[in-house]
Amino acid sequence: MAAGTTARTSAAAAAVVMGLLVVAAAALLSPAAVGDVEEVTALVAIRAALVDPSRVLSGWDAAAGGGDPCGWPMVTCYQGHVYELSLTHQNLSGMLSPAIGRLTLLQNLSLCNNAISGPIPDIIGRMESLQSLDLSNNHFTGSIPSTLGGLSNLLFLKLNNNSLSGPVPHSLATAPMISTLDLSFNNLSGNWPIFHARINVLLGGNPFLNTPAEEPLDLPIQNPTDTKDDSNIKDKRVRIISIVALSLAIGCAVAFITAIIVLHHRRWREQAIAVNDISSAISVTDSGLSQYSISTILILP
Ligand SMILES: *[C@@H]1O[C@H](CO)[C@@H](O)[C@H](O)[C@H]1NC(C)=O
Ligand SMILES: *[C@@H]1O[C@H](CO)[C@@H](O)[C@H](O)[C@H]1NC(C)=O
Ligand SMILES: *[C@@H]1O[C@H](CO)[C@@H](O)[C@H](O)[C@H]1NC(C)=O
Ligand SMILES: *[C@@H]1O[C@H](CO)[C@@H](O)[C@H](O)[C@H]1NC(C)=O
DSSP: OOOHHHHHHHHHHHHHEEEEHHHHHHHHHHHHHHHHHHHHHHHHHHHHHETTOOOTTOOOOTTTSSEEEEEEEEEEETTTEEEEOTTTSSSEEBHHHHHHGGGGOOOOEOOSSSSOOEOOOOGGGGGOOOEEEESSSSSEOOOOGGGGOOOOOEEEEEEESSEEEEEEOOHHTTTTTEEEOOSSSSSSEEEEOOOOSSEEOOOOSSSSEEEESGGGGGGGSSSSSSEEEEHHHHHHHHHHHHHHHHHHHHHHHHHHHHHHHHHHHHHHHHHHTTTTHHHHHHHOOSHHHHHHHHHHHHHHO
Protein backbone atom coordinates (compact mmCIF):
# COMPACT_ATOMS: atom_id res chain seq x y z
CA MET A 1 0.00 0.00 0.00
CA ALA A 2 2.85 2.35 0.90
CA ALA A 3 4.57 1.44 -2.37
CA GLY A 4 1.36 2.18 -4.30
CA THR A 5 1.03 5.62 -2.71
CA THR A 6 4.65 6.42 -3.50
CA ALA A 7 4.20 5.37 -7.14
CA ARG A 8 1.05 7.45 -7.45
CA THR A 9 2.76 10.46 -5.82
CA SER A 10 5.76 10.25 -8.13
CA ALA A 11 3.50 9.90 -11.18
CA ALA A 12 1.60 13.03 -10.09
CA ALA A 13 4.91 14.86 -9.47
CA ALA A 14 6.17 13.85 -12.92
CA ALA A 15 2.95 15.14 -14.48
CA VAL A 16 3.31 18.47 -12.66
CA VAL A 17 6.97 18.81 -13.73
CA MET A 18 6.05 18.02 -17.35
CA GLY A 19 3.25 20.59 -17.20
CA LEU A 20 5.63 23.22 -15.82
CA LEU A 21 8.18 22.44 -18.53
CA VAL A 22 5.55 22.86 -21.24
CA VAL A 23 4.40 26.18 -19.74
CA ALA A 24 8.03 27.38 -19.38
CA ALA A 25 8.84 26.38 -22.96
CA ALA A 26 5.74 28.19 -24.21
CA ALA A 27 6.66 31.27 -22.16
CA LEU A 28 10.20 31.22 -23.53
CA LEU A 29 9.24 30.60 -27.14
CA SER A 30 6.10 32.64 -27.70
CA PRO A 31 7.44 36.18 -27.00
CA ALA A 32 10.42 35.50 -29.29
CA ALA A 33 8.18 34.31 -32.12
CA VAL A 34 5.65 37.16 -31.68
CA GLY A 35 8.36 39.70 -30.80
CA ASP A 36 10.01 39.66 -34.21
CA VAL A 37 6.71 40.35 -35.96
CA GLU A 38 5.84 43.01 -33.39
CA GLU A 39 9.20 44.67 -33.86
CA VAL A 40 8.94 44.68 -37.67
CA THR A 41 5.42 46.13 -37.66
CA ALA A 42 6.43 48.67 -34.99
CA LEU A 43 9.44 49.89 -36.97
CA VAL A 44 7.41 50.08 -40.21
CA ALA A 45 4.75 52.16 -38.38
CA ILE A 46 7.45 54.42 -36.88
CA ARG A 47 8.93 55.00 -40.33
CA ALA A 48 5.49 55.73 -41.80
CA ALA A 49 4.83 58.53 -39.24
CA LEU A 50 8.16 60.24 -39.90
CA VAL A 51 9.02 62.47 -42.84
CA ASP A 52 12.34 61.35 -44.23
CA PRO A 53 13.59 63.61 -47.06
CA SER A 54 17.08 62.10 -46.98
CA ARG A 55 15.58 58.58 -47.28
CA VAL A 56 17.73 57.29 -44.44
CA LEU A 57 14.95 54.88 -43.43
CA SER A 58 14.37 53.40 -46.89
CA GLY A 59 15.93 50.16 -45.66
CA TRP A 60 13.15 49.74 -43.08
CA ASP A 61 11.04 47.67 -45.41
CA ALA A 62 9.88 44.17 -44.53
CA ALA A 63 9.16 43.34 -48.18
CA ALA A 64 12.33 44.65 -49.83
CA GLY A 65 14.95 44.45 -47.08
CA GLY A 66 13.90 41.11 -45.61
CA GLY A 67 11.95 40.42 -42.46
CA ASP A 68 14.86 40.77 -40.06
CA PRO A 69 14.98 44.29 -38.58
CA CYS A 70 18.38 43.54 -37.07
CA GLY A 71 19.90 44.21 -40.49
CA TRP A 72 18.15 47.57 -40.90
CA PRO A 73 20.10 50.82 -40.70
CA MET A 74 20.34 52.52 -37.26
CA VAL A 75 18.74 49.50 -35.55
CA THR A 76 20.88 47.63 -33.01
CA CYS A 77 19.85 44.17 -31.89
CA TYR A 78 20.92 41.84 -29.13
CA GLN A 79 19.93 38.15 -29.31
CA GLY A 80 17.62 38.88 -32.23
CA HIS A 81 15.67 41.72 -30.58
CA VAL A 82 15.76 45.45 -31.08
CA TYR A 83 17.65 47.04 -28.18
CA GLU A 84 18.63 50.39 -29.58
CA LEU A 85 17.40 52.91 -32.17
CA SER A 86 19.75 55.75 -32.91
CA LEU A 87 18.34 58.16 -35.50
CA THR A 88 20.34 61.26 -34.62
CA HIS A 89 20.98 64.11 -37.11
CA GLN A 90 18.96 62.51 -39.92
CA ASN A 91 16.80 65.43 -41.11
CA LEU A 92 13.71 63.64 -39.86
CA SER A 93 10.44 65.49 -39.30
CA GLY A 94 6.86 64.30 -38.91
CA MET A 95 5.79 62.60 -35.69
CA LEU A 96 6.92 59.83 -33.37
CA SER A 97 4.41 56.99 -33.70
CA PRO A 98 2.98 55.43 -30.52
CA ALA A 99 4.00 52.15 -32.18
CA ILE A 100 7.34 52.79 -30.47
CA GLY A 101 5.71 51.23 -27.38
CA ARG A 102 5.65 47.85 -29.11
CA LEU A 103 9.46 47.68 -28.95
CA THR A 104 9.21 46.38 -25.41
CA LEU A 105 12.89 45.42 -25.10
CA LEU A 106 14.21 48.77 -26.38
CA GLN A 107 16.87 50.11 -24.00
CA ASN A 108 18.13 53.19 -25.80
CA LEU A 109 16.23 55.55 -28.05
CA SER A 110 17.89 58.58 -29.55
CA LEU A 111 16.13 60.83 -32.03
CA CYS A 112 18.10 63.96 -31.16
CA ASN A 113 18.89 66.73 -33.65
CA ASN A 114 15.97 66.27 -36.02
CA ALA A 115 12.78 68.26 -36.53
CA ILE A 116 10.22 65.82 -35.18
CA SER A 117 7.05 67.48 -33.88
CA GLY A 118 3.83 66.51 -32.11
CA PRO A 119 3.52 64.99 -28.64
CA ILE A 120 5.81 62.54 -26.88
CA PRO A 121 3.69 59.35 -26.94
CA ASP A 122 2.45 58.48 -23.44
CA ILE A 123 3.22 54.85 -24.07
CA ILE A 124 6.96 55.59 -23.77
CA GLY A 125 6.31 55.69 -20.03
CA ARG A 126 5.43 52.01 -20.15
CA MET A 127 8.63 50.90 -21.93
CA GLU A 128 10.15 49.28 -18.85
CA SER A 129 13.49 48.42 -20.49
CA LEU A 130 14.37 52.01 -21.42
CA GLN A 131 17.71 53.15 -20.01
CA SER A 132 18.33 56.16 -22.16
CA LEU A 133 15.86 58.43 -23.95
CA ASP A 134 17.18 61.35 -25.96
CA LEU A 135 14.61 63.41 -27.87
CA SER A 136 16.58 66.65 -27.58
CA ASN A 137 16.73 69.29 -30.33
CA ASN A 138 13.43 68.55 -32.02
CA HIS A 139 10.05 70.28 -32.14
CA PHE A 140 8.11 68.13 -29.68
CA THR A 141 5.09 69.89 -28.15
CA GLY A 142 2.60 69.09 -25.41
CA SER A 143 3.46 68.06 -21.88
CA ILE A 144 6.04 65.64 -20.51
CA PRO A 145 4.30 62.30 -19.84
CA SER A 146 4.39 61.84 -16.06
CA THR A 147 4.69 58.09 -16.63
CA LEU A 148 8.35 58.65 -17.62
CA GLY A 149 9.15 58.95 -13.90
CA GLY A 150 7.96 55.40 -13.36
CA LEU A 151 10.53 53.84 -15.68
CA SER A 152 12.60 51.86 -13.24
CA ASN A 153 15.67 51.47 -15.50
CA LEU A 154 15.83 54.98 -16.95
CA LEU A 155 19.23 56.57 -16.31
CA PHE A 156 19.39 59.29 -18.89
CA LEU A 157 16.53 61.53 -20.06
CA LYS A 158 17.11 64.41 -22.45
CA LEU A 159 14.11 66.38 -23.70
CA ASN A 160 15.91 69.71 -23.96
CA ASN A 161 15.54 72.12 -26.89
CA ASN A 162 11.97 71.26 -27.79
CA SER A 163 8.69 73.17 -27.32
CA LEU A 164 7.34 71.18 -24.39
CA SER A 165 4.95 72.99 -22.08
CA GLY A 166 3.12 72.35 -18.83
CA PRO A 167 4.66 71.35 -15.51
CA VAL A 168 7.74 69.25 -14.75
CA PRO A 169 6.13 65.99 -13.51
CA HIS A 170 6.94 65.34 -9.85
CA SER A 171 7.43 61.70 -10.74
CA LEU A 172 10.71 62.66 -12.42
CA ALA A 173 12.10 63.94 -9.13
CA THR A 174 11.52 60.58 -7.49
CA ALA A 175 12.45 58.37 -10.46
CA PRO A 176 14.56 55.60 -8.98
CA MET A 177 17.51 55.50 -11.38
CA ILE A 178 17.68 58.80 -13.29
CA SER A 179 21.10 60.37 -13.07
CA THR A 180 20.86 62.91 -15.90
CA LEU A 181 17.74 64.93 -16.62
CA ASP A 182 17.92 67.72 -19.18
CA LEU A 183 14.67 69.63 -19.72
CA SER A 184 16.31 72.95 -20.58
CA PHE A 185 15.11 75.25 -23.39
CA ASN A 186 11.45 74.30 -23.52
CA ASN A 187 8.38 76.23 -22.39
CA LEU A 188 7.76 74.42 -19.12
CA SER A 189 5.84 76.21 -16.38
CA GLY A 190 4.82 75.71 -12.75
CA ASN A 191 7.24 74.96 -9.93
CA TRP A 192 10.48 73.04 -9.98
CA PRO A 193 10.14 69.80 -8.07
CA ILE A 194 12.79 69.10 -5.42
CA PHE A 195 15.29 66.63 -6.86
CA HIS A 196 17.76 64.31 -5.12
CA ALA A 197 21.20 65.87 -4.98
CA ARG A 198 22.60 62.98 -7.03
CA ILE A 199 20.48 63.82 -10.12
CA ASN A 200 22.15 66.12 -12.58
CA VAL A 201 19.23 68.38 -13.57
CA LEU A 202 19.15 71.07 -16.23
CA LEU A 203 16.03 73.23 -16.30
CA GLY A 204 17.34 76.56 -17.61
CA GLY A 205 15.76 78.29 -20.59
CA ASN A 206 12.17 77.75 -19.37
CA PRO A 207 11.07 81.36 -18.69
CA PHE A 208 7.75 80.38 -17.05
CA LEU A 209 9.23 77.88 -14.60
CA ASN A 210 9.19 79.18 -10.99
CA THR A 211 11.87 78.42 -8.49
CA PRO A 212 10.31 76.76 -5.43
CA ALA A 213 9.75 78.71 -2.20
CA GLU A 214 11.58 76.02 -0.22
CA GLU A 215 14.93 76.44 1.47
CA PRO A 216 17.48 77.63 -1.14
CA LEU A 217 19.89 74.73 -0.39
CA ASP A 218 17.29 72.34 -1.80
CA LEU A 219 17.24 74.06 -5.19
CA PRO A 220 17.96 71.77 -8.11
CA ILE A 221 21.34 72.08 -9.70
CA GLN A 222 21.22 74.29 -12.75
CA ASN A 223 24.76 73.65 -13.75
CA PRO A 224 26.21 70.39 -15.06
CA THR A 225 29.22 70.85 -12.78
CA ASP A 226 27.83 69.65 -9.45
CA THR A 227 28.19 72.92 -7.53
CA LYS A 228 25.80 71.86 -4.77
CA ASP A 229 27.77 68.68 -4.12
CA ASP A 230 30.99 70.68 -4.15
CA SER A 231 29.74 73.13 -1.56
CA ASN A 232 28.41 70.23 0.53
CA ILE A 233 31.84 68.62 0.44
CA LYS A 234 33.43 71.97 1.28
CA ASP A 235 31.00 72.46 4.19
CA LYS A 236 31.81 69.01 5.47
CA ARG A 237 35.54 69.66 5.16
CA VAL A 238 35.28 72.96 7.04
CA ARG A 239 33.30 71.18 9.78
CA ILE A 240 35.90 68.39 10.07
CA ILE A 241 38.77 70.91 10.16
CA SER A 242 36.97 72.91 12.88
CA ILE A 243 36.43 69.79 15.00
CA VAL A 244 40.08 68.76 14.62
CA ALA A 245 41.26 72.31 15.44
CA LEU A 246 38.99 72.49 18.49
CA SER A 247 40.20 69.09 19.75
CA LEU A 248 43.83 70.16 19.25
CA ALA A 249 43.17 73.43 21.08
CA ILE A 250 41.56 71.65 24.03
CA GLY A 251 44.39 69.09 24.04
CA CYS A 252 47.02 71.87 24.03
CA ALA A 253 45.22 73.78 26.79
CA VAL A 254 45.05 70.67 29.00
CA ALA A 255 48.75 69.92 28.32
CA PHE A 256 49.69 73.55 29.04
CA ILE A 257 47.75 73.68 32.32
CA THR A 258 49.23 70.31 33.37
CA ALA A 259 52.73 71.63 32.51
CA ILE A 260 52.14 74.78 34.57
CA ILE A 261 50.92 72.76 37.55
CA VAL A 262 53.89 70.37 37.29
CA LEU A 263 56.35 73.28 36.94
CA HIS A 264 54.82 75.19 39.81
CA HIS A 265 54.92 72.11 41.93
CA ARG A 266 58.58 71.41 41.08
CA ARG A 267 59.58 75.05 41.54
CA TRP A 268 57.82 75.17 44.85
CA ARG A 269 59.66 72.02 45.92
CA GLU A 270 63.04 73.29 44.73
CA GLN A 271 62.42 76.67 46.30
CA ALA A 272 61.56 74.85 49.47
CA ILE A 273 64.88 72.97 49.26
CA ALA A 274 67.01 76.02 48.46
CA VAL A 275 64.98 79.09 49.33
CA ASN A 276 67.89 81.50 48.90
CA ASP A 277 69.13 80.21 45.56
CA ILE A 278 66.92 82.14 43.06
CA SER A 279 69.09 81.17 40.07
CA SER A 280 68.37 77.50 40.67
CA ALA A 281 64.63 78.18 40.52
CA ILE A 282 65.03 79.93 37.14
CA SER A 283 67.36 77.30 35.73
CA VAL A 284 64.92 74.51 36.56
CA THR A 285 63.87 74.53 32.94
CA ASP A 286 64.08 76.58 29.75
CA SER A 287 60.31 76.53 29.56
CA GLY A 288 58.17 79.53 28.72
CA LEU A 289 57.15 79.84 32.34
CA SER A 290 60.68 80.52 33.56
CA GLN A 291 61.29 82.94 30.74
CA TYR A 292 58.01 84.61 31.49
CA SER A 293 59.05 85.08 35.09
CA ILE A 294 62.38 86.55 34.00
CA SER A 295 60.85 88.94 31.47
CA THR A 296 58.29 90.05 34.02
CA ILE A 297 61.11 90.73 36.42
CA LEU A 298 63.01 92.62 33.69
CA ILE A 299 60.06 94.67 32.45
CA LEU A 300 58.55 95.62 35.76
CA PRO A 301 61.19 98.14 36.87
C1 LIG B 1 20.22 66.75 -44.19
O1 LIG B 1 19.86 67.74 -45.15
C2 LIG B 1 20.93 68.55 -45.57
C3 LIG B 1 20.37 69.64 -46.47
O2 LIG B 1 19.26 69.22 -47.14
C4 LIG B 1 21.95 67.67 -46.27
O3 LIG B 1 23.04 68.43 -46.68
C5 LIG B 1 22.43 66.57 -45.32
O4 LIG B 1 23.29 65.68 -45.98
C6 LIG B 1 21.24 65.80 -44.78
N1 LIG B 1 21.69 64.87 -43.76
C7 LIG B 1 21.56 63.57 -43.86
C8 LIG B 1 22.04 62.74 -42.70
O5 LIG B 1 21.08 63.04 -44.83
C1 LIG C 1 22.23 52.62 -23.39
O1 LIG C 1 22.41 53.79 -22.63
C2 LIG C 1 23.06 53.58 -21.41
C3 LIG C 1 23.02 54.87 -20.63
O2 LIG C 1 23.37 55.97 -21.43
C4 LIG C 1 24.46 53.08 -21.70
O3 LIG C 1 25.16 52.87 -20.50
C5 LIG C 1 24.38 51.78 -22.49
O4 LIG C 1 25.66 51.36 -22.86
C6 LIG C 1 23.55 51.96 -23.74
N1 LIG C 1 23.29 50.67 -24.33
C7 LIG C 1 23.45 50.47 -25.61
C8 LIG C 1 23.05 49.08 -26.09
O5 LIG C 1 23.89 51.32 -26.37
C1 LIG D 1 19.46 74.64 -27.00
O1 LIG D 1 18.99 75.95 -27.25
C2 LIG D 1 19.84 76.96 -26.68
C3 LIG D 1 19.14 78.31 -26.87
O2 LIG D 1 18.65 78.44 -28.15
C4 LIG D 1 21.20 76.89 -27.37
O3 LIG D 1 22.06 77.86 -26.82
C5 LIG D 1 21.79 75.52 -27.16
O4 LIG D 1 23.00 75.37 -27.87
C6 LIG D 1 20.82 74.44 -27.63
N1 LIG D 1 21.35 73.16 -27.23
C7 LIG D 1 21.64 72.24 -28.10
C8 LIG D 1 22.13 70.95 -27.55
O5 LIG D 1 21.50 72.42 -29.31
C1 LIG E 1 4.78 79.27 -23.18
O1 LIG E 1 4.00 79.07 -22.00
C2 LIG E 1 3.31 80.22 -21.58
C3 LIG E 1 2.72 79.96 -20.22
O2 LIG E 1 2.18 78.66 -20.13
C4 LIG E 1 2.28 80.59 -22.64
O3 LIG E 1 1.57 81.75 -22.24
C5 LIG E 1 3.04 80.86 -23.95
O4 LIG E 1 2.10 81.08 -24.99
C6 LIG E 1 3.92 79.67 -24.32
N1 LIG E 1 4.76 80.05 -25.44
C7 LIG E 1 4.93 79.26 -26.47
C8 LIG E 1 5.84 79.76 -27.54
O5 LIG E 1 4.41 78.17 -26.56
